[in-house]
Amino acid sequence: MTMKKAIGIVVAAIAVVALGFSGCLFLGRDPMSFAGGSTVALAAYQGVDITGVPAQLASADLVKRGEYLTHAADCQACHTAPGGAPFAGGFAFNMPFGTIYSTNITPDKQTGIGNYTDAQFLAAVHKGIRADGEKLYPAMPYSSYTYMTDADALAIKAYLFTLAPVHAPARQDQLSWPFSQRSLLAIWNVVFNPDERFRPNTGQSPQWNRGAYLAEAMGHCGECHTPRNLAYAPDNHGKFAGAPTAGWRAYNITGDKDSGIGNWSDQDLFSYLSTGHANGHGGAAGPMGEAADDSLSYLVPDDTHALVAYLRSIPSHASDLPRTVKTAAPASYKEGVAAESNSRGEKIFAGACASCHDWTGVSPVTDYATLTGVRAVNDPSATNVAQTVINGVNRKTVEGTIFMPAFGEGYSDDDIAAVANYVTARFGAKGANLTGKDVADLRKQAAQQSKETPNG
Amino acid sequence: MLTLTINGLSHDVDVPEDMPLLWVLRDHLNLVGTKYGCGIAQCGVCTVHVGGKPVRSCQLTIGDVGTRAVVTIEGIGSTPNGAKVQQAWMEAAVPQCGYCQAGQIMSATALLDSNPQPDDSDIDAAMAGNICRCGTYIRIRRAIKNAAAKSA
Numbered sequence: 001m002t003m004k005k006a007i008g009i010v011v012a013a014i015a016v017v018a019l020g021f022s023g024c025l026f027l028g029r030d031p032m033s034f035a036g037g038s039t040v041a042l043a044a045y046q047g048v049d050i051t052g053v054p055a056q057l058a059s060a061d062l063v064k065r066g067e068y069l070t071h072a073a074d075c076q077a078c079h080t081a082p083g084g085a086p087f088a089g090g091f092a093f094n095m096p097f098g099t100i101y102s103t104n105i106t107p108d109k110q111t112g113i114g115n116y117t118d119a120q121f122l123a124a125v126h127k128g129i130r131a132d133g134e135k136l137y138p139a140m141p142y143s144s145y146t147y148m149t150d151a152d153a154l155a156i157k158a159y160l161f162t163l164a165p166v167h168a169p170a171r172q173d174q175l176s177w178p179f180s181q182r183s184l185l186a187i188w189n190v191v192f193n194p195d196e197r198f199r200p201n202t203g204q205s206p207q208w209n210r211g212a213y214l215a216e217a218m219g220h221c222g223e224c225h226t227p228r229n230l231a232y233a234p235d236n237h238g239k240f241a242g243a244p245t246a247g248w249r250a251y252n253i254t255g256d257k258d259s260g261i262g263n264w265s266d267q268d269l270f271s272y273l274s275t276g277h278a279n280g281h282g283g284a285a286g287p288m289g290e291a292a293d294d295s296l297s298y299l300v301p302d303d304t305h306a307l308v309a310y311l312r313s314i315p316s317h318a319s320d321l322p323r324t325v326k327t328a329a330p331a332s333y334k335e336g337v338a339a340e341s342n343s344r345g346e347k348i349f350a351g352a353c354a355s356c357h358d359w360t361g362v363s364p365v366t367d368y369a370t371l372t373g374v375r376a377v378n379d380p381s382a383t384n385v386a387q388t389v390i391n392g393v394n395r396k397t398v399e400g401t402i403f404m405p406a407f408g409e410g411y412s413d414d415d416i417a418a419v420a421n422y423v424t425a426r427f428g429a430k431g432a433n434l435t436g437k438d439v440a441d442l443r444k445q446a447a448q449q450s451k452e453t454p455n456g
Numbered sequence: 457m458l459t460l461t462i463n464g465l466s467h468d469v470d471v472p473e474d475m476p477l478l479w480v481l482r483d484h485l486n487l488v489g490t491k492y493g494c495g496i497a498q499c500g501v502c503t504v505h506v507g508g509k510p511v512r513s514c515q516l517t518i519g520d521v522g523t524r525a526v527v528t529i530e531g532i533g534s535t536p537n538g539a540k541v542q543q544a545w546m547e548a549a550v551p552q553c554g555y556c557q558a559g560q561i562m563s564a565t566a567l568l569d570s571n572p573q574p575d576d577s578d579i580d581a582a583m584a585g586n587i588c589r590c591g592t593y594i595r596i597r598r599a600i601k602n603a604a605a606k607s608a
Contacts, residue, residue, distance in 0.1 A: 333569070333581045350584035355512050356497050359581075364509040365497075365516050399475030400517060405496040 029236040030194065031144075031216050031226075034315050037203025042149065043261075045200040050209040051149045051217075054300045059353045061403045066159030069152050072218040072303075073145065074295035075160075077287070078102045080166050088112075088166040089225040093139045094246065094445055095232075098175035100137050108165035113157075122150055126194055128185070135185040138192070143233070147198040147217035151206070192233040204313075211310025214303055219295065224250035224287065241317040247445030248286045249383045251318045251375050253311060259321035261311070269308045275397060279367050280326075282374030283402060286384065286446070293395050322429035324378040328360040329426050337425050345422025348415055352407065361427040368402050371427040382420040382432030386442050410455070462487070473519030477511075478502045480518050481528060489529040489558050490555025493587075500586030503559040504528045510566035510582060512585075529558035537568040544603035552590035560586050561580070564600050573604050 015416035032039075042051065052058075053065045060068075070076070079102045081090035089104040107114040113121065116131055125131040128142035136142065145153070178184060189195075198217050200209045215221045219430045224245040226234040242259075252260040261269065268278040276292025277283035284292045296304070329336045333346065334353075346455075349357075356369045361377075363369035376384035392406030407416065413436035425431025460467045462485065469484050481487040481504070490513060493501035497512040504513045507524035532538030541564050551557045560583070567574055567582040576580065579597050588596070 051593045334578075346581075347584065352498060352585070353505075354581075355500065355510070355585040356515060358509075364506060364511050366520050402517075403496070403515070405498060 024452075031222055031234070031236050031239065032212055033236070034239060035201050035204060035208075035212075035313060037201050039199035040200050041199060042197060045202070045209075047200075047209075048206045050200055050206055050213055051097070051152055051198065052155075054303055056300055062155055062158045062164050066155035066157070068298065069218065070156045070213060071295050071298035072157050073148070073156060074219060074291055075105065075156070076294045077290040078139070079105050085166045085168065087160065087163055088168040090168060090171055091182065092171075095139075097179040098173065100139055100173040100175065101171040102139070103170050104166060104168040105160055106163045106166040109171045111167050112165060113160065114165060116157070118154055118157065122153055125153045125156075126197075128189060128193065129180045129378070135182045135189070137182070137185065138188065138233070141220040141223045143193040143403050144216060144220035144223060146193055146195050147213070149197055149217075152217075188231060188233070192231065205309070207306045207309045210303065211306035211308070214299070214307050215310050219307070225253050235365070240311075240314050240318055242319050242321070244383070244418070245288055247383075247442050248288075248387050249376075249379060249381065251379075252317065252321060254314045255312065255316040256318045258323040259319040260316065262316060263324075266308055266312075269311065270301075270304055273307055274301070274304045276395065277368055277397075277402075280370075282370065282376065283368045283393070283395075283405075285376075285388045285395075286391065289393065289395050293397060297398060321375070321379055324373055324375060325427070325429050326373050328362045328365060328372045331360055333359045337431070345418035345420075348411070348419040349422055349426075353419065354409075356404075369404070371423065374427075377424060378428040378430075380424060380428070380430040380432050382424045382434050383442065385423055385432070386416055386420040386434060386439055387446055389419060389447070390439070390443060392427075394431045408443065410437065412436065413443075460518070460521060460526060461523075462526045463528060463534070464525075469518070471518060474517045476514050477504065477506075477516045477518055477521060477526070478513035481513060487528050487530055491555055491558055493556070493559075496586075498585075499556070499559075500563060501556045503586065505532075505562060505566060508566075510563050514608065527562075529562060532565055534563060535565065538565045540603040540606045541565045541568065541599070544599040544606065548595050548599040548602060549576065550592055550595040550599050551587075552592055556586065556588045560588065560592075560596055564596070564603070565587040568604060574600065592604040 053060065057065055057068055076086055076288050078091050079087045079089050084090055087106050089102045091102040093100050104112040106112040109115050120131040124136065126144060126146045128136040128138060128140060130136060164444050194231060198213050222234045222240060225240045225242060226236060227238045227241060227243040229235040240253045243250055254260040255262040257263050264281065268281055272278040272281065275297060276289055333350065356365050357363055357371050361371035376388065388404065390406065390408035393402055393404040396401040416439045417434040417436050420434050421432045457468050457470050460469060467485055469480055471480055471484060478490060478492060481490050490504055491501045492514065495497035495514050497515040500512065502513045503510050505527040506516065506521060508529060533542050541561055562585055563586045567579065571578055576597065577602055583596065
């Protein structure tokens with residue numbers, strides 16, 4: 001090796017360490033450090049149990065407890081491809097640098113996790129390391145799951161091992177260099193994965209601590225709702241301030257009154273988390289619809305209340321969203337903000353949308369279809385409006401099926417842009433300016449959204 | 457057991473709350489004038505009035521009807537505008553195959569209820585969600601105008 005090369009390597013190593021260190025200081029940040037106060041190891045925490053299952057399930061068997069925790073950690077949403085077997089993987093994450101696929105976590109011995117030991121399972125959940133020693137991409141939210149207790153992770157494993165094994169080989173990732181180099185994740189992990197278990201905050205209530213455990217170690221809310229830094233790790237300086245995810249926008253869930261949830265009542269939040277819908281605020285669709293139906297709706301009321309308490313403590317962070325318009329549009333299509341301004345969007349709305357959403361935006365059919373007061377309609381990017389038009393809504397909830405047809409196959413990109421612009425102008429704070437090309441991009445980013453089918 | 461007011465009469469029905477109103481009308485109350493078309497609120501054939509508004513009954517669950525009065529094609533002739541619309545429909549011989557016409561008449565009547573003298577663009581906006589495969593749109597528009605011109 002020449003001297004020059006050696007110096008080069010040393011300089012590179014120093015640069016990497018410096019980058020990592022500054023990353024720690026300026027980019028990475030403990031997701032719960034905003035609360036201040038002091039934390040203790042879980043074993044030293046005096047008080048009620050804040051990990052594990054709620055009291056109702058305390059005496060249930062290991063598998064039953066694991067099932068609850070699997071829902072709480074929402075493993076299913078990402079480990080299931082649209083229309084595929086639950087937990088058999090194959091769900092695509094479309095990112096700027098390529099596409100990766102979730103893997104099969106059914107207990108199939110060849111293609112799933114059937115051969116995983118407890119230690120190997122914990123390494124995957126806490127450290128992002130597969131049984132063969134290879135590193136997982138952080139699309140697997142191990143930097144959140146790392147806060148999960150061993151007992152809870154192993155309860156999840158026990159539940160997963162009761163599932164029917166599905167033979168489903170992993171799909172080949174398509175990543176550009178250098179992102180295709182898994183070994184480089186070692187650096188990412190040093191900087192961004194704290195690799196420590198949940199530490200209760202002694203200055204906060206047991207309810208807050210339970211909420212923190214559910215939101216951070218289990219539900220990993222920040223993986224979608226916290227903006228990412230250049231290294232694609234959640235930047236907790238803007239914790240829960242909203243971010244784009246899978247072609248949708250995960251909205252600001254801090255206490256900011258205009259752009260966040262500061263104007264939502266506790267009951268609104270409880271209702272939204274437990275059913276994916278709150279009167280006057282609309283319903284969840286897309287990835288949040290999945291989170292509601294696969295995960296949050298399974299939580300017992302005490303746990304949902306704990307999540308609400310925790311959310312209420314997040315520092316307010318204003319984002320670029322305007323205040324939500326709460327008043328209905330006029331009954332006549334001839335009046336209102338969007339009158340005459342966009343005849344193509346208006347025509348499409350008249351034929352395809354008005355029968356359920358009404359010209360006022362207040363649905364005569366169901367509150368789930370009311371547009372007045374809905375964040376997505378008041379988002380001038382119209383991202384989620386366009387995605388909802390493209391993909392429709394087909395949620396199975398305890399209250400029945402929530403359905404809106406998917407218009408993506410029948411309408412052109414220009415049509416969808418026109419109707420999204422019309423809807424945001426007529427019912428929201430500010431009309432969008434989507435183009436057909438924008439809609440084409442949104443379709444690509446959310447290529448994994450399932451195609452909805454009509455009733456029955 | 458749920459109680460519905462349909463065409464002025466009270467009906468008790470024993471069905472799940474998430475059953476669409478259309479199923480209740482056709483399969484449980486034998487009110488089969490209202491038709492099933494697309495099943496996703498995109499054709500307008502199942503339109504009924506609920507609380508005075510035109511609603512696609514294939515998407516409205518019975519639990520969401522609440523206490524609002526329901527009027528179907530069987531009862532619309534008893535309302536002033538419904539009678540005028542039906543008369544105008546016969547005079548203009550609007551239907552061809554007829555399948556969509558119950559929904560067309562319900563939407564047209566709701567339009568006159570809220571706007572007694574609609575112009576062409578009002579008719580377009582109100583009727584755009586009611587599709588007719590036979591293409592009777594020209595006669596529909598004429599019949600609505602004729603109905604609007606009739607004295608009560």
